[in-house]
């Protein structure tokens with residue numbers, strides 16, 4: 001019996017993953033990744049790099065992708081709460097340009113698998129959040145790209161209630177619009 005529940009999102013290859021949490025009087029234990037369980041669910045990706053970032057409330061990192069060395073990402077939150085977003089940028093996909101958001105929290109322990117060919121980003125909605133993720137390819141800054149977090153044609157409904165200002169990196173202040181994108185991602 002798999003220790004993970006793989007939840008369909010309505011967008012092919014994009015999954016919400018719910019680990020099996022074993023609680024007891026000491027606290028809890030859970031497997032956060034298991035290649036065998038993922039293979040049995042048809043998720044055959046290999047991970048080569050693990051990342052961690054810490055951000056304060058209102059920080060928005062995204063929406064990012066790499067045009068070469070495209071990265072699939074298995075993302076989760078180990079402290080705090082983020083609204084995590086994936087945007088389908090695969091040409092030919094029936095859900096091209098569509099987005100899916102999910103609240104990832106220390107409490108719900110949910111994970112989100114964002115496949116290659118998607119833009120990815122998140123907004124921190126708790127005072128602070130620690131974000132941990134596994135990537136299917138290595139960081140390749142020369143191939144980094146992005147699309148504006150608030151692009152009207154994508155129309156992500158970020159949960160901005162209680163967030164006075166969005167904190168962006170210089171890079172994230174000036175991404176292309178969805179209309180300007182011309183990407184190699186295939187469905």
Ligand SMILES: Cc1cn([C@H]2C[C@H](O)[C@@H](COP(=O)(O)OP(=O)(O)O[C@H]3O[C@H](C)C(=O)[C@H](O)[C@H]3O)O2)c(=O)[nH]c1=O
Pocket residue numbers: 051053061062064065073120121122139169
């Ligand atoms: C992504 C990355 C960054 N860095 C260095 C480069 C910079 O000196 C510093 C901060 O990088 P950046 O501002 O690109 O970090 P984020 O804004 O969190 O970028 C990430 O944000 C969203 C959520 C993503 O999905 C990607 O993983 C990634 O683009 O870490 C590395 O050394 N290795 C890496 O893999």
